[in-house]
Every structure is written in C-alpha cells, then in structure tokens.
Amino acid sequence: MAVTIKSKREIDLMRESCRILAQVHAQLGRAIRPGISTWDIDALGEKLIRGYGCTPNFLHYNGYPASICVSVNDEVVHGIPSKERILKEGDIVSLDAGLIYKGYHSDAARTYPVGKISDDAAKLIAVTRKSFFAGIKYARAGYYLHDISNAIAAYCGRYGYGVVRDLTGHGIGTSLHEDPVIPNYRQLRRGIRLQPGMTLAIEPMVNLGSYKVEWLEDEWTVVTRDGSLSAHYENTVLITEGEPEVLTLLSERK
Numbered sequence: 001m002a003v004t005i006k007s008k009r010e011i012d013l014m015r016e017s018c019r020i021l022a023q024v025h026a027q028l029g030r031a032i033r034p035g036i037s038t039w040d041i042d043a044l045g046e047k048l049i050r051g052y053g054c055t056p057n058f059l060h061y062n063g064y065p066a067s068i069c070v071s072v073n074d075e076v077v078h079g080i081p082s083k084e085r086i087l088k089e090g091d092i093v094s095l096d097a098g099l100i101y102k103g104y105h106s107d108a109a110r111t112y113p114v115g116k117i118s119d120d121a122a123k124l125i126a127v128t129r130k131s132f133f134a135g136i137k138y139a140r141a142g143y144y145l146h147d148i149s150n151a152i153a154a155y156c157g158r159y160g161y162g163v164v165r166d167l168t169g170h171g172i173g174t175s176l177h178e179d180p181v182i183p184n185y186r187q188l189r190r191g192i193r194l195q196p197g198m199t200l201a202i203e204p205m206v207n208l209g210s211y212k213v214e215w216l217e218d219e220w221t222v223v224t225r226d227g228s229l230s231a232h233y234e235n236t237v238l239i240t241e242g243e244p245e246v247l248t249l250l251s252e253r254k
C-alpha cells in the first residue's frame, strides 16, 4: 500500500480523533495507582472512548481481545488486560490506546510509574519519551524516514538502552496501520521522503537491557528476553510545511 497524503478535510478529522485520544490518555493516566487491575484500566478506557462516540480500534484487531494494551514492567507492548493482574507500588505500566473517529484512526502510548519507582525505571521512562522528541526533530518535509529512526536510535544508544527491533511505528489514517513502516533503530536505507499531509505513529519501545524480545504463549504479550524493564512512548504526528504537529498531545496548538 502506498503512503497516503491526507487532504485538509482528512487532517481535520485526524486532529479530532487524536485530540479525543489525548483526553482518554489523560484520564487513564490519572487512574493509575497501586491496587488497580489491568482489566479495570481497559474497562475504563473502553468506556471513555465510547463515551466520546468513538470506537476502540484495537478491540478485535487481528483477534486482540481488549481496547487498551496494558503492559507491565518487562512487558514491552500488547499486554492483555486481566482481572488477576493488579498493579503494585514500584511497577511501571505502558498504556497503548487508539480509537476511530468518523473513520479516522489515532494511536498513542504512554508509560506511567505506579506509586514510587526506582531511579532506573524513572530514567528509562524519561529517555524513551525524549527519544520520541529527538526523532521528530526530523519529522519535517524534506527529511527522509531514516532520519527519524536514526535520531531515536542514537538518543537511546547514548544511555546504553536496547531499542526494540521487532516492532515499529507506522503510517496511520483510515487504517490503524498504513505504510510506511517506521523502525526505531538505525537504518542505512533512507526510506521515503517526508511530505506535508503524512500522518505517522512514531513509537519508540525501549528496554533497560538488551533490545531482544519474545512473545508469550498468549501470542500477544511481547516481553524482554532478559527480563529487564521496558517503556513505550507513542504519538500520532502530522507532517506539515514547518514544525511537525503532535496530534495526540493536548498542549500542542490546534
């Protein structure tokens, strides 16, 4: 499939889809505390998404059984919510959420501390978030896709963290996953030239130890192979004539 360039009308729909998702994330973030189950987080997320008149796009996607991916500690992404999985002080939890508004998809992820966490864990979360911003310095017309990938990889590499290779970011629009594939590790091949109207889900997944991951028996949950902690930070980003617009952040001018 080709990379799509969104029209003005489509961009407005993407903006609204993403603005709603940012509000869902803000509310989910406030619900994170010791004692909540990952199932409760999913139930709240689904209720919030539907309350805005939107549809959770992860639910039943390739058979995924929930609306919010909730991944704890060494779980990288695609953790399946469970009533038995209760968050406790010192955990870190990654929430990946998305929705459909009038046919347009949004996708964003955040990693939160549960109560007080270790300095190592806090630093991993902060660096993962900052690597996204290092990457989007190049999310501008005229740069190439690998400029984003290489900037994320270089930023995380400075801390000796392992950047996950088996999962990537992606284009997004009328489908959750569109071209291009957006790796978070160094690419020699430059990839596509960025153009205004592209909407990209850029999502570094970063491990405290090795970049290597494996899949659990449930065929969804991705965990670090060495058992180290992992963090995730994702936003849907619009390429413009100038600064990139981070559509899933509430503080951005809209």
Ligand code: MF3
Residues within 6 Å of the ligand: 057, 058, 059, 061, 062, 064, 069, 078, 096, 097, 098, 107, 108, 201, 203
């Ligand atoms: N947010 C994930 C992504 O960026 C999608 C989750 S896939 C699901 O690709 F099946 F778990 F929903």
Ligand code: CO
Residues within 6 Å of the ligand: 107, 108, 169, 170, 201, 203, 234
């Ligand atoms: Co995504």
